[in-house]
Amino acid sequence: MLDNQDQQAVGAAVPPPLSDAPAPLRFRTDTPDDGPIAPLADFLANSNFAAVRLDPADDARALVPHLGRLKLIEVAFPKFRDGRGYSAARILREAGFKGEIRAAGDVLVDQIGFMRRVGFDSFAPAKPLDPTVVKLTLERYPYVYMKAADGKQPVWALRHG
Amino acid sequence: MYRYDQYDQAIVDARVAEFKEQVGRRMRNEITEDQFKPLRLMNGLYLQLHAYMLRVAIPYGTLSGTQMRMLAHIARKYDRDYGHFTTRQNIQYNWIKLEQFADLLDDLSKVEMHAFQTSGNCIRNISSDQFAGAAADELADPRPYAELLRQWSTLHPEFSFLPRKFKIAVIASDTDRAAIQLHDIGLQLIKNEAGDLGFRVYVGGGMGRTPVIGSIVREFIPVGQFLSYSEAILRVYNRYGRRDNIYKARIKILVNELGIAEFTRQVEAEWALLEPLGLDAPQAEYARIIAQFPEPAYDLAAPDTLDLSDPDFAVWVKQNVHAHKQPGYAIATISLKPKGGIPGDASSAQMDLIADLAEKYAQDEIRVTHSQNLVLAHVRKADLYALWSALAEADLATPNLDLVSDIIACPGMDYCTLANARSIPIAQKIAAKFEDLETQRDIGELKIKVSGCINGCGHHHAGHIGILGVDKKGEESYQLLLGGSGAEDTSLAKILGPGFDENGIVDAVDKLVAFYRTVRTGPSERFLDTYRRLGAAPFKEAVYA
Numbered sequence: 001m002l003d004n005q006d007q008q009a010v011g012a013a014v015p016p017p018l019s020d021a022p023a024p025l026r027f028r029t030d031t032p033d034d035g036p037i038a039p040l041a042d043f044l045a046n047s048n049f050a051a052v053r054l055d056p057a058d059d060a061r062a063l064v065p066h067l068g069r070l071k072l073i074e075v076a077f078p079k080f081r082d083g084r085g086y087s088a089a090r091i092l093r094e095a096g097f098k099g100e101i102r103a104a105g106d107v108l109v110d111q112i113g114f115m116r117r118v119g120f121d122s123f124a125p126a127k128p129l130d131p132t133v134v135k136l137t138l139e140r141y142p143y144v145y146m147k148a149a150d151g152k153q154p155v156w157a158l159r160h161g
Numbered sequence: 162m163y164r165y166d167q168y169d170q171a172i173v174d175a176r177v178a179e180f181k182e183q184v185g186r187r188m189r190n191e192i193t194e195d196q197f198k199p200l201r202l203m204n205g206l207y208l209q210l211h212a213y214m215l216r217v218a219i220p221y222g223t224l225s226g227t228q229m230r231m232l233a234h235i236a237r238k239y240d241r242d243y244g245h246f247t248t249r250q251n252i253q254y255n256w257i258k259l260e261q262f263a264d265l266l267d268d269l270s271k272v273e274m275h276a277f278q279t280s281g282n283c284i285r286n287i288s289s290d291q292f293a294g295a296a297a298d299e300l301a302d303p304r305p306y307a308e309l310l311r312q313w314s315t316l317h318p319e320f321s322f323l324p325r326k327f328k329i330a331v332i333a334s335d336t337d338r339a340a341i342q343l344h345d346i347g348l349q350l351i352k353n354e355a356g357d358l359g360f361r362v363y364v365g366g367g368m369g370r371t372p373v374i375g376s377i378v379r380e381f382i383p384v385g386q387f388l389s390y391s392e393a394i395l396r397v398y399n400r401y402g403r404r405d406n407i408y409k410a411r412i413k414i415l416v417n418e419l420g421i422a423e424f425t426r427q428v429e430a431e432w433a434l435l436e437p438l439g440l441d442a443p444q445a446e447y448a449r450i451i452a453q454f455p456e457p458a459y460d461l462a463a464p465d466t467l468d469l470s471d472p473d474f475a476v477w478v479k480q481n482v483h484a485h486k487q488p489g490y491a492i493a494t495i496s497l498k499p500k501g502g503i504p505g506d507a508s509s510a511q512m513d514l515i516a517d518l519a520e521k522y523a524q525d526e527i528r529v530t531h532s533q534n535l536v537l538a539h540v541r542k543a544d545l546y547a548l549w550s551a552l553a554e555a556d557l558a559t560p561n562l563d564l565v566s567d568i569i570a571c572p573g574m575d576y577c578t579l580a581n582a583r584s585i586p587i588a589q590k591i592a593a594k595f596e597d598l599e600t601q602r603d604i605g606e607l608k609i610k611v612s613g614c615i616n617g618c619g620h621h622h623a624g625h626i627g628i629l630g631v632d633k634k635g636e637e638s639y640q641l642l643l644g645g646s647g648a649e650d651t652s653l654a655k656i657l658g659p660g661f662d663e664n665g666i667v668d669a670v671d672k673l674v675a676f677y678r679t680v681r682t683g684p685s686e687r688f689l690d691t692y693r694r695l696g697a698a699p700f701k702e703a704v705y706a
Contacts, residue, residue: 056404080196080199080322081199081282081322082322082404083282083319083320083321083322083323083324083399084399084400084404086318086319086320086321086322086399087319087396087399087400090319094434094435094438108192108196110183110196110200111322113318114316114318114319114321115318117318118318118319130191133182133186136182137179140175140178140179141172141175141316142171142172142175143168143171143172144172144316145172145312145313145315145316145317146312146313146317146388146440147438147439147440148318148319154442155168155169155172155312156312156442156443156445156446157443158168159166159168159445159446159449160443160445160446160449
């Protein structure tokens with residue numbers, strides 16, 4: 001599951017992390033966008049940004065007309081219990097977005113399995129995650145019951161070929 | 162009954178392993194209690210007044226003898242020799258130790274059981290009709306659809322951090338034995354004019370602080386698309402349900418604030434986007450699951466007559482036995498409301514006995530009802546007497562189904578951290594007041610429901626008589642509500658007047674019943690019917706004058 005993780009690429013593309021800031025957890029092979037990340041309102045007002053931040057109350061569908069010029073969409077999780085960002089990520093994938101979707105903030109290891117399923121492919125947790133537990137978590141489930149945004153076949157597809 | 166295949170078992174095993182690992186991290190203090198709380202809740206583990214409380218899932222309330230025996234084993238090994246069947250057709254254990262929890266989950270998983278999503282802000286255990294597959298008035302067995310929902314909602318990645326809990330019920334008859342209009346989503350299997358199967362979809366019903374009767378969001382969704390339609394409802398709720406106030410976070414508040422027309426428009430718009438994504442299970446999967454709920458191998462020679470010469474047996478048959486669609490068979494309800502008992506409680510020995518009896522007489526199948534009783538749905542009439550005799554010896558044959566002593570009560574302040582007042586002793590005192598079964602039968606159907614706090618786990622809003630315990634300046638006080646129903650004629654009970662203390666509420670119920678008996682048009686007019694006919698005023702007069 002961690003096969004696409006490219007920490008090397010992260011290290012090469014961005015300046016060395018400040019002091020003890022954790023390296024972001026990234027499951028993409030392309031070069032990360034290191035430009036400024038605009039809040040949604042600023043992004044919608046100025047077409048030059050290639051990265052945007054969605055706060056929990058923001059409507060992910062407002063980005064749908066602009067997906068072609070976006071490289072990174074960062075979805076903020078100020079509180080881990082606020083699950084709106086899961087819908088935001090999946091809506092963006094359903095709309096065809098192929099760029100990076102990053103979960104940032106109060107992102108806990110026990111959530112990232114769900115987050116991967118709804119389309120997040122990078123993580124910037126406020127507190128660093130234990131890589132051993134991350135690996136364990138992401139390798140946990142051999143099967144899933146329902147489709148989401150990660151292309152995994154649900155068990156009904158496996159059952160009926 | 163649905164049996165796990167290797168996929169189901171692998172998912173349950175992985176889930177158990179995951180939670181064991183999470184418990185380990187909590188015990189090593191690697192995660193905070195605040196971070197652990199949603200994890201344990203999604204595995205059915207609450208912290209109660211005295212200990213951890215575990216709620217084990219019984220999907221749509223159906224279980225086998227083997228599974229019931231495991232529930233008995235768990236009560237014996239990890240608890241105090243009893244379990245408590247709940248209004249969500251689950252079972253709760255009140256005295257669980259965290260350090261034993263891993264072993265307990267292993268034991269459950271050996272019989273295809275678990276405690277997933279019996280708590281937390283996620284899609285909870287799916288509930289259904291306890292007479293499913295046996296009732297003459299049903300269109301089809303609703304449980305295959307409940308099983309499809311169970312699988313679809315298990316570990317749903319988008320809907321595991323909802324604004325609040327989410328409850329779905331499925332029925333397939335016009336008679337509603339599952340209170341679907343009081344659920345976040347209620348589904349009734351129907352046929353459209355073309356003869357196709359589909360669901361009428363209710364949304365936004367619920368009890369709790371703000372009781373609301375569900376509204377119809379769609380008159381007909383074809384069975385083949387009900388999962389993607391549910392997905393659309395959940396997505397609208399997940400995105401727009403309120404998260405600023407826990408008491409306003411249920412979907413009913415969103416539906417009320419938007420209005421059903423606007424809510425419906427949003428769901429339909431979402432579904433138009435989701436439907437083409439192929440989220441619905443294929444017909445082959447429906448067929449696979451439906452095939453696991455076959456008609457029992459009926460004994461076609463089974464006599465359709467019953468020897469009622471034993472008067473005690475005759476009384477039980479009259480009260481606790483329902484007609485079955487198959488001649489020669491009957492549906493038997495096992496009352497978990499014996500005199501002096503705690504509503505819904507069963508001892509390990511009782512559970513073992515019920516498991517044996519289900520295997521011997523009832524196609525190895527047991528149902529839990531939302532009224533906290535148990536049902537054996539397929540019993541040969543010729544076996545009823547032997548069944549009754551065995552039940553009677555274990556205090557499981559109280560002939561009081563739907564009578565005044567068949568009371569729903571939440572655990573209340575005896576167990577629950579949320580409660581403001583005790584519920585169980587109130588239920589016991591009322592039952593004791595009407596101890597004489599002859600009197601109970603004369604009173605007829607009367608559903609009393611007791612909650613120990615405003616959260617309403619005892620369904621007081623759906624009671625013909627509802628009782629709500631509140632804290633009044635440090636004293637327990639009980640409000641009296643009348644006129645609720647959780648059946649197809651769903652209505653919400655309304656407060657009659659000022660509250661009472663413990664003895665006062667019991668006397669008030671006594672006065673209400675006495676008044677009803679003097680004014681009813683005849684024995685067939687139920688308490689609820691009389692209340693609806695006369696309105697609250699004369700009942701108020703009878704209690705408070």
